[in-house]
Every structure is written in C-alpha cells, then in structure tokens.
Amino acid sequence: MYDGPIQDLIDELGRLPGVGPKSAQRIAFWLLDQPQADVEQLANTLRTVKEGTHLCSICFNVTDSDICRICRDPRRDHSSICVVEESKDVMAIERTREFRGLYHVLGGSISPIDGRGPGDLRIAELVRRLQDPKVSEIILATDPNLEGDATATYISRLLGETPGIRVSRLASGLPVGGDLEYADEVTLGRAFSGRRYVNDEEPADQSA
Structure with missing residues (x-):
C-alpha cells in the first residue's frame, strides 16, 4: 500500500477493464514520471470526452x-x-x-x-x-x-x-x-x- 494520492490513483486505475493491480501500479508510476503538461492534457481529454459526448438521437x-x-x-x-x-x-x-x-x-x-x-x-x-x-x-x-x-x-x-x-x-x-x-x-x-x-x-x- 502506498500513501495518499498514489494509492488512490492505483485504485482508480485498477477499476478499468483488463487492468490488474500490477498494471495499475505500473501505469500510476508511469504517469508520475510524465511532464506536468502531458498529464494535464490527459486529464483535460478525459473531462472533454465525458462532458462532450452523448448518444445519437x-x-x-x-x-x-x-x-x-x-x-x-x-x-x-x-x-x-x-x-x-x-x-x-x-x-x-x-x-x-x-x-x-x-x-x-x-x-x-x-x-x-x-x-x-x-x-x-x-x-x-x-x-x-x-x-x-x-x-x-x-x-x-x-x-x-x-x-x-x-x-x-x-x-x-x-x-x-x-x-x-x-x-x-x-x-x-x-x-x-x-x-x-x-x-x-x-x-x-x-x-x-x-x-x-x-x-x-x-x-x-x-x-x-
């Protein structure tokens, strides 16, 4: 178990389909190693796709x-x-x-x-x-x-x-x-x- 936000991130990643505990941990630390701008871009993309997409009428x-x-x-x-x-x-x-x-x-x-x-x-x-x-x-x-x-x-x-x-x-x-x-x-x-x-x-x- 890791402290605070790191473990929270691992837990959230582990909820994704096909992502086990080890993969979640690996992705979490990969994200920590990325430039701040890249991580913010990923976060913005996730927010945009959730807010900007819906179902065809x-x-x-x-x-x-x-x-x-x-x-x-x-x-x-x-x-x-x-x-x-x-x-x-x-x-x-x-x-x-x-x-x-x-x-x-x-x-x-x-x-x-x-x-x-x-x-x-x-x-x-x-x-x-x-x-x-x-x-x-x-x-x-x-x-x-x-x-x-x-x-x-x-x-x-x-x-x-x-x-x-x-x-x-x-x-x-x-x-x-x-x-x-x-x-x-x-x-x-x-x-x-x-x-x-x-x-x-x-x-x-x-x-x-």
Whole structure:
C-alpha cells in the first residue's frame, strides 16, 4: 500500500477493464514520471470526452453531436439497419467496409443473470424506426454467445411478422462465445457475406 494520492490513483486505475493491480501500479508510476503538461492534457481529454459526448438521437451510437456522422451520411443505405449491442461493435463492423447501411445500438444484451431484460434495451426505439418505409432489412449482429443469441432470437420473433421487413443474422465466421469487438476484419466481413435470414428461406444478398 502506498500513501495518499498514489494509492488512490492505483485504485482508480485498477477499476478499468483488463487492468490488474500490477498494471495499475505500473501505469500510476508511469504517469508520475510524465511532464506536468502531458498529464494535464490527459486529464483535460478525459473531462472533454465525458462532458462532450452523448448518444445519437437516431441510432444511439456515441457521438459529439445530436446525430452521428453515419446517420448524417446521405451515401449510406437507409434500407438496411444493423443491430449491435454496443457502440464499439459499430466501429468493428465499419472496419470491414462490408456494410454501408445504418446502425442501431441496443445498449447491451438480454441477460437474466444480470437482471437485464428486453425492456432495458433500446428495442422499442428499433421498432419505431421501422415506421420509415425505406427500411426493408434488419441485420442482427449481436455477439455470438448465449446473451447475444437470446437477444437476436427475441428481436427476430418480435419482428418476424413485420410486413416488408426481412430479418437476417450474422452466421458463419464468428466463433461461438466470442465478442464481436475482437473479431478481425476478414472474419467479420465473411460473417456479413454469409448472414442468414431468420424470417424466410431466401439467401442473404451478398452485395449488402
């Protein structure tokens, strides 16, 4: 245990995901060795990102404006909406350059163990977006694990009978139990090409 602010810093760093006690201690002392201006810049950046970012009013992706750049882009395909769990999944899919439609961020997945049900996700907001006549396909890109599968199954059943809406699910290429965030671009791109529809028997359009 260290005295005062040093231990406080180590404790706070240790709360970050993937940072254990030793890593937290190493980062803390690295910060102490940095010039004052660099540390202040880091602190200002953290403050700015917390105060200056919020959720897109359309898709709920993280942005610094009312509507994110993807929803504002007139070149995107407004007929297709890709449903993901978190904002970080949007960036993972964007890196593949396989998908040119819009997104919808649920804000998590259905997880009874964690006390998170369908009402805790932005599913109602997704249903409201289907009132736009331009929308014809929903792509379910939740994580390929138990929670992600439960979420995809719930949404596909909810939307299965919606007139004019085809529902597809990313399939081949993604490991069961994995996180979308950590899939490489090639694997994720193949998953998009091999997605399957869950409300009819037609193969997915390979050019989406």
